Amino acid sequence: MQTQELRQETPAAETNTGDQAFLKLKGITKRYGADYMAVDDLxxxxxxxxxxxxxxxxxxxxxxxxxxxxxxxxxxRGKITIDGDDISHKPPHKRDIGLVFQNYALFPHMTVAQNVAFGLEMRGVGRTEARDRVEEALEMVRLPGYGERKPKEMSGGQQQRVALARALVIRPRLLLLDEPLSNLDAKLRDDMRIEIREIQQRLQITTVFVTHDQVEALTMCDLVGVMHRGKLAQLGTPEDIYERPEDLFVADFVGRTNILDGEIEALDRVRIGASVYPCNTRGLTAGKAKAAIRPHRISLTPSRDRSLVSMATNAAHGKVTRVTYIGDVVQYDIDIGGNTLTTEVHTASAGHSFQSGEKLLCEWKPQDMQVFGS
Ligand SMILES: Nc1ncnc2c1ncn2[C@@H]1O[C@H](COP(=O)(O)OP(=O)(O)OP(=O)(O)O)[C@@H](O)[C@H]1O
Ligand SMILES: [Mg+2]
Structure with missing residues (x-):
């Protein structure tokens, strides 16, 4: 009984169970010079x-x-805590954090094992233990037995895995990765994405991964924080960010989208060109607006096949102005009376293929059109 009462008095932030914050950034700010806010109240x-x-x-x-x-x-300004421990002003080596940068920064004259052992020596770990832990870390990144090689004898992807082993060998509370894949070619990047995610989940290590690549962010992360000019534009699951962007910047930056100029006519009604479309106007009842529609959420039918338009969808008549074959999809640019809609049709499921100049009906659901006041 008493334990329960005590537990109830413990502030939520300090219990660190379930979904509560392990890493907490509170109002962190970085100002350069007199007034340049590189990071603003995150x-x-x-x-x-x-x-x-x-x-x-x-x-x-x-x-x-x-x-x-x-x-x-x-x-x-601000405060950073890990598991309730205020690290805001601790020196780096007392924070228990593993770091991997874009340009792996391995020491070229040292062997892989010496590179990985570096952080352990700094921490005064004895030789025998260090040797075991280095081998264990190399196994984690699937490079067992590579200890005696020099970095230049390894591929870019392998070197990046060594950098990851070097970060993990100290058994950090937190792993920080700054664009770790950007020096790798496209195919290797795909593999390393899966590999890093697999290691992160296996070790259950809390990780912050910096990227400017939205595919990386959407495919690898549990949570995505979209940043814009030093501020957090939106924080959410990949699905939140993609399906429910909270502002025009997020809608435009994450995934491909059409952005059309329009005018809010009334609550949940937006005018684009000569047509008025039902949509969610987020409570706005008037004013200029931008409407965002993802290319693959627009369905296309030859005009001659359709005369009646369902009330449940938004529709516009248009004419194909450009056809771009991309492999898995075909992209059609369609002029809908002054505005161009870019649309995509999967080649595998394409019942039709359309020609430049062909007249089409474009349809999309009201909920697939995101409207932002501007
Ligand atoms: N030492 C510094 N003095 C002044 N301004 C700086 C300094 N370091 C960074 N900045 C500025 O702060 C802003 C943020 O830089 P930062 O390196 O965090 O960007 P980033 O999001 O990592 O970009 P990228 O994707 O190019 O790596 C930039 O405008 C940069 O020019
Ligand atoms: Mg950067």
């Missing part, structure tokens, strides 16, 4: 064992955020 909670992706365009503050968490950069 609040992010990452539950234990989860992978957070920080996604955003070049210069939005991703690396700055990661370096503040690692302790390589002082924070201007």
């Amino acid at each position: 609040d992010i909670d990452v539950p234990k064992g989860k992978l957070l992706g920080l996604l955003g365009p070049s210069g939005c503050g991703k690396t700055t955020t990661l370096r503040m968490i690692a302790g390589l950069l002082d924070i201007t």
Whole structure:
């Protein structure tokens, strides 16, 4: 009985069970010079064992955020805790964090084993234990027995796995990865994505992964924080970010989308060109708007096959202006009275293929059109 009462008094943030925050960023801010806010008041909670992706365009503050968490950069304001432990002003080696950067930064003159052992020596781990832990870390990244090689005798992907082993060997509480795949070619990147995710899940290690690649963020992460000009534009699951973007920047940056200029006519009614479409206007009843529609959410039918339009869908008549064959999909650009809609049809399921100049009916569901006031 008493235990229960005590438990109820414990603040949620300090119990660290289930989905509660393990890594907590509270209002962290980095100002350069007098007034340049590289990172501006970031609040992010990452539950234990989860992978957070920080996604955003070049210069939005991703690396700055990661370096503040690692302790390589002082924070201007805010607080960082890991498992309730305030690390905001601790030196990097006392934070228990593993780091991997874009350019693996292995020491070229050292063997793979010496590279991986580096962090252990710094921490005063004895030789025998270090040898076992290095081998264990190399096994984790599927490079057992590679200890005696030099980095230059390994491929880019292998070197990046060594960098990962070097970060993991210290058994960190938190793993930070800054664009670790961007120096790898496309095929290797796909493999390494799966591999990193597999290792992260196997070790259940809380991880922050920085990327400007939305496919990486959507496919690998439990949570994605989209950053824009130093601020957090949206934090959510990959599905939240893709299906329910909260602003135009997120809708445009994550995944491909058509953005059309329009005008809100009334609640849940937007005018684009000569047509008015039902959609969710997020409570807005007037004013200029931008409407976003994903290419693959638009279905196409030859105009001659359809005269009646269902009330449940939005529809526009248009004419094909460009056909682009991409392999798995064919992209059709369609002029719908002044605006161009880019649409996609999977080649495998394509019942029709359309020609340039052909007249089509484009249809999409009201919920597939995201409208933002502007
Ligand atoms: N030491 C510095 N002094 C002044 N401005 C800086 C400094 N370091 C970074 N910046 C600026 O802060 C902003 C954020 O930089 P940051 O490296 O965090 O971006 P990023 O999101 O990692 O970009 P990228 O995808 O190109 O790596 C940039 O505009 C950058 O020019
Ligand atoms: Mg960066």
